[in-house]
Amino acid sequence: MxxxxxxxxxxxxxxxxxxxxxxxxxxELVGLWDDxxxxxxxxxxxxxxxxxxxxxxxxxxxxxxxxxxxxVHHKALTEKAAAxxxxxLCEKPLAVTPDDARSMVETCAAAGVPLFTAFPCRFSxxxxxxxxxxxxxxxxxxxxxxxxxxxRCPGGWFVDKALSGGGAVMDHTVHVxxxxxxxxxxxxxxxxxxxxxxxxxGDFDDTGFLAINFESGVFATLDASWSxxxxxxxxxxxxxxxxxTKGVVELDMFAxxxxxxxxxxxxxxxxxxxxxxxxxxxxxxxxAVTEGGDSExxxxxxxxxxxxxxxxxxxxxxxxxxxxxxxx
Amino acid sequence: MSDSLTVGIIGAGYIGTRHAACWSRLPGARIAAVAxxxxxxxxxxxxxxxxxVYESAEALLADASVQAVSICTPTDLHRPIAEAAARxxxxxxxxxxxxxxxxxxxxxxxxxxxxxxxxxxxxxxxxFPEFADAKRQVExxxxxxxxxxxxxxxxxxxxPESDWYADPKRSGGVILDLLxxxxxxxxxxxxxxxxxxxxxxxxxxxxxxxxxxLTMRHENGVISHVEGTWADPAGFATTFExxxxxxxxxxxxxxxxxxxxxxxxxxxxxxAPGVVVPASPLAAEDEPFYRQIAAFADSVVNGAPxxxxxxxxxxxxxxxxxxxxxLRTGEAVELG
Numbered sequence: 001m002x003x004x005x006x007x008x009x010x011x012x013x014x015x016x017x018x019x020x021x022x023x024x025x026x027x028e029l030v031g032l033w034d035d036x037x038x039x040x041x042x043x044x045x046x047x048x049x050x051x052x053x054x055x056x057x058x059x060x061x062x063x064x065x066x067x068x069x070x071x072v073h074h075k076a077l078t079e080k081a082a083a084x085x086x087x088x089l090c091e092k093p094l095a096v097t098p099d100d101a102r103s104m105v106e107t108c109a110a111a112g113v114p115l116f117t118a119f120p121c122r123f124s125x126x127x128x129x130x131x132x133x134x135x136x137x138x139x140x141x142x143x144x145x146x147x148x149x150x151x152r153c154p155g156g157w158f159v160d161k162a163l164s165g166g167g168a169v170m171d172h173t174v175h176v177x178x179x180x181x182x183x184x185x186x187x188x189x190x191x192x193x194x195x196x197x198x199x200x201x202g203d204f205d206d207t208g209f210l211a212i213n214f215e216s217g218v219f220a221t222l223d224a225s226w227s228x229x230x231x232x233x234x235x236x237x238x239x240x241x242x243x244x245t246k247g248v249v250e251l252d253m254f255a256x257x258x259x260x261x262x263x264x265x266x267x268x269x270x271x272x273x274x275x276x277x278x279x280x281x282x283x284x285x286x287x288a289v290t291e292g293g294d295s296e297x298x299x300x301x302x303x304x305x306x307x308x309x310x311x312x313x314x315x316x317x318x319x320x321x322x323x324x325x326x327x328x
Numbered sequence: 329m330s331d332s333l334t335v336g337i338i339g340a341g342y343i344g345t346r347h348a349a350c351w352s353r354l355p356g357a358r359i360a361a362v363a364x365x366x367x368x369x370x371x372x373x374x375x376x377x378x379x380x381v382y383e384s385a386e387a388l389l390a391d392a393s394v395q396a397v398s399i400c401t402p403t404d405l406h407r408p409i410a411e412a413a414a415r416x417x418x419x420x421x422x423x424x425x426x427x428x429x430x431x432x433x434x435x436x437x438x439x440x441x442x443x444x445x446x447x448x449x450x451x452x453x454x455x456f457p458e459f460a461d462a463k464r465q466v467e468x469x470x471x472x473x474x475x476x477x478x479x480x481x482x483x484x485x486x487x488p489e490s491d492w493y494a495d496p497k498r499s500g501g502v503i504l505d506l507l508x509x510x511x512x513x514x515x516x517x518x519x520x521x522x523x524x525x526x527x528x529x530x531x532x533x534x535x536x537x538x539x540x541x542l543t544m545r546h547e548n549g550v551i552s553h554v555e556g557t558w559a560d561p562a563g564f565a566t567t568f569e570x571x572x573x574x575x576x577x578x579x580x581x582x583x584x585x586x587x588x589x590x591x592x593x594x595x596x597x598x599x600a601p602g603v604v605v606p607a608s609p610l611a612a613e614d615e616p617f618y619r620q621i622a623a624f625a626d627s628v629v630n631g632a633p634x635x636x637x638x639x640x641x642x643x644x645x646x647x648x649x650x651x652x653x654x655l656r657t658g659e660a661v662e663l664g
Contacts, residue, residue, distance in 0.1 A: 321660060
């Protein structure tokens, strides 16, 4: 059994990852640590695992860790895990700056510890089918992609730049950027971005429209906005509209859903029933740690590339011009 | 309409045929003449109305019995024909886009003003009930303060016999020909656009494939994104969404099908077996092209305010031209 420790549950994805570890036949959630005592006690009980007040103690009993802290703490926690020699699956974005992300990659490499980035969308069966379609040549040459990763404003620490490093562009640029890199086999070269703070009160970007140009010549746009209202029937979306010389594909990653009209809650809600992409991510993490070798899981390097696009987007917002993506 | 309005259709292709169908059922209006360089096409359109047939715009414009014209030619001909129509004292409904360049638009507007004729442009999307309703919803504050707006429009590459869409010098490509609809609607709803960043395939010389993505900023701060495709074999579709601080309004024509028909056997004039032909039928008087033509006639006969001011149509062309410039330069373009 692979003993997995959970470092912080600040990010809401922690609950899903914990459940996936608990459900895994050859992994177990050995415990969790959180810098917030109340959250620590509550989540340890919720996930049915042991609470550790000291992260080092948890690391000592873990074979590998998942980091679900606020974005700014990813780097320090990754360094701590690397020092203890424990493989890391870190929530996205890998870091709030490319320099931090590069440092994490190098620290882990120096310690001989594998570092992975939590990009679960790679494990969407619909995306994998799209990737295979592209690979088969059925779409011909890919010319352009329109992407969206829209959501509700998550509030909490996500809108506190001191903890999140940015707003919607920081939160929602990286998933689709990673999918595009996988799909196109090319790196982002430059970015134009219009972003603003107009939907939710507070000093953070809640609207972000990116245009991303790839080295291969393919152009894409990405709506990273927190533009879904509280009454929206689901949390948000991930979509890709791919135009190729031989055809087009529309991917709507979470369209596998039924619609529930509830007089009990007074709401209309989408009930997703598609395959759980977090399950694919956790299985791949366990496989990568126990078996090593090639895996579909995103590496620290992949996480870094996505953060570079975030940096260029914010630069473009400041200058109103196209910003070059600076690779580290 | 009590007074009789006599109309000439210039250009008897797809869109001219649609104009003629609307004119022919507008009370108080009569198609008096049809012109097309292809005489057979003009004759086919003229026959039901027993209208005169001409092989050139000039000949039709010399017909004193014609009071107003629908200009339904390829875009590069809009300016010379509109200027000649104005000189001939004809009221003008010009198809969109108004012209290929903002300079052409200014010249056309000046010619109409100098001649004192009614001049408007066929931004028919303003007459589509879903797009008109969206503007009403925004104005009544249904989504609060609008912030992020998206539209999508397109289908497969348009291919009339003359194939003029395939020449960007004549059509302006997908941005000028197709996305000018969304650009006009966006500016109608959210005010002038001040900055455009565009990427697209128009200048790539691909065989009947055009596609573009526009990222824009309005003077009032609204951010908008427009997707346009002449590369989608799945069929024509439009979508929009308006996100504001008080709500979200969304539309997808693919989900607004009031009627879908799939034939088991081949149809005389229709799709192959098994192909679903979707429809969003409207009452005859609500049909967008009919409403557009009725509004123009109302301006001509009764002096009603123009539904589409030429200045708006000109501004839409200016934004499209800026998007084309952005394709060439790879940079965002600021509009004056």
